[in-house]
Amino acid sequence: MFGFLKDKLKGALSKFTKKVEEAPEEEVEVEKELAPPKVEKPKKESKEKPKKEKKSELKKAEKVKEVKSKKVEKEEPIVQEEPVKVEPAPIEVAPEPVKVEEKIAVEQVKVESEPVKVEPEPAKGGFFSRLKETFTGKKEEPKVEQPEPVVKAPAKPKAEAPKTVVEPSKVEESKGFFSRMTEKITTKKVSAEAFDELFWDLELALLENNVAVEVIEKIKTDLKSSIVDKLVPRGKVEEVIASSLHGSIESLFTVPSIDVLSKIKEKKPFIICFIGINGSGKTTSIAKFTHYLQQNGLSVVLAAADTFRAAAIDQLQIHADNLKVKLIKHDYGSDPAAVAFDAIKHAEASKKDVVLIDTAGRLHSNVNLIDEMKKIVRVAKPDLKIFVGESITGNDCVEQAKKFDEAVGIDGIILSKADIDEKGGAAISVSFVTKKPILFLGMGQEYKDLQVFDKEKLLAGIGL
Helix, strand or coil: CCHHHHHHHHHHHHHHHHHHHCCHHHCCCCCCCCCCCCCHHHHHHHHHHHHHHHHHHHHHHHHHHHHHHHHHHHHHHHHHHCCCCCCCCCCCCCHHHHHHHHHHHHHHHCCCCCCCCCCCCCCCCHHHHHHHHHHHCCCCCCCCCCCCHHHCCCCCCCCCCCCCCCCHHHHHHHHHHHHHHHHHHHEEEECHHHHHHHCHHHHHHHHHCCCCHHHHHHHHHHHHHHHECCEEEHHHHHHHHHHHHHHHHHHHHCCCCCCHHHHHCCCCCEEEEEECCCCCCHHHHHHHHHHHHHHCCCCEEEEECCCCCCCHHHHHHHHHHHHCCEEECCCCCCCHHHHHHHHHHHHHHHCCCEEEEECCCCCCCCHHHHHHHHHHHHHHCCCEEEEEEEHHHCHHHHHHHHHHHHHCCCCEEEEECHHHCCCCHHHHHHHHHHCCCEEEEECCCCCCCEEECCHHHHHHHCCC
16 A cells, blocks of 8 residues: 555655755854853862962971971080080070961961971071170070961961953854854755755655645645754754654644544434445445444444445345345435435334445536435435545545535545555545545455554555
């Protein structure tokens, strides 16, 4: 089913995709916002810089303290070796302010630093100081150098470092450069003028498969809105086109469907009238539908209201005998509306669930037969009017459904001979054009070959 349409669509989509991908003049350069560059590193540097300065200042302070403490420690043994008997002034006092300041400095800074090995420098002025003390008899107080003011760190050394401000222009320049590079390499853009030329192959494939013009225009509009003046990834052109086509065809079946079985249970007897042109398969479809109802536990009465076509009553009688259902019939040339009326009265008396009325095939241009059908509808007052059309007739089936809908109003559609339909134009178009749901598909010659319509199976059948 739909094999010809599937092959045609596949070839047309391949050509469409190839033409889009081979159009270098359609490449565009567009700035697209990507993930902003991270500017956290400068913050880390700003945090580390004060630490380094504090560490260097601390090292200087520690170096000064160590040198001075060692200076005092060296002076003690030298003073003891001097022959001059002079009472040395207590020198333990000198290191105290150093230790106190060192403690304060360390507590204020509170920054862990790695121990630094410092080679002790020789104590400056130690020999001359002792010589002066020998001749003058005065002990020179050791001068304690005050720590450099830079050592005094603020009370809260863990305060946040000043934030580094990154110029927006630099960020935008970097972001814009990479965005433009990416878009130029990976995207395509199709203009409206180019699209009309590219769509021609796909349009031709749909026309060859009897897809209605209204449907082709809808597909074209949907596809145009999906790719024209839109950035399409180069490697996903075919995927975007196929997805748009799938969505467009799927939207053709948005007409609410009818749950026939549930609807039948609302009334007894439930009356259904079948209409269509000559040779569309109405009588066979009625027999299949009778079997479908029986499989779901419903009783049926048939009405042979086709009193015009030769052997029409005999054909329906054979089906009735095979399915073991009652057939209400009159002679050829009798009033078909009277046959329908008698069948309804029989169903009411025998408490049957459904009455199925078979009518004569007629063209929508035959005024007399159309008037006769209107009379049947007026007398029988059917709860459902189902149009039966041949799927293989394509656009003709669509036009027939439109005309019958205008004449008597149809409620649903059965497409016969769908199993041998290689084009699928009628199946795709008839529901969208008439705004009526497809209820069943005839898929063979046996009674069981009546399939409830499923749009997903149809889409799979055409390769979408």
